[in-house]
Amino acid sequence: MTFTEVVNTFADSLPGTDSYVKLRKAMQKLIHEDPNNASVYFLIFGFARTYVMLYEDQEVSPQFAEDNQKLMLSYLKILDEALKKADGAYLYQALNRVINEYENSKKVF
Template sequence: MTFSEVVTTFASSLPGTDTYVKLRHAMQKLIQDDPSNASVYFLIFGFARTYVMLYEDQEVSPQFAEDNQKLMLSYLNILEGALKQGDASSLYSALNRVVNEYENSKKVF
């Protein structure tokens, strides 16, 4: 599965921890299959893992789950665009953008 396919699958999935479990597994697979972009996949893997650890045994509102799926999707889209450009500079900038946006967020992941 490609990163773009993972993004499409995530976008069309129901918001909830099961979706983040699938995202985490997909990132693990991509780390193995595409080690040259492992930092991208590892960042998303960490976000997905944290979300599951924090919320798998808690009831969250549908709005909370939807808002956070949209936030994760925004990160995925930023990284997908950089991966499609195929140059290290774009990818590095995208990683920094995601990290900085995360730092200025509510840090739910």
């Protein structure tokens, strides 16, 4: 499975922890299959893991789940675009962009 396929699967999934469990597992698999881009996959793996740890046993509103899925999807799209360019400097900038956007967010995962 490619990163683009993972992004599309996540975009088509229902908001909620099950989607993040699948995302986490996909990132773990990609870390092993594509070690040259492991930092990208590990960042998303960490976000997905944290989301599951924080919310799997809690009831969250549908709006909360949808908003956070959109936020995660925005990060995934930034990184997907960068991976497609196959340019290390561009990918590094994309990672920094995602991290900076996350730092300025509510940090829900």
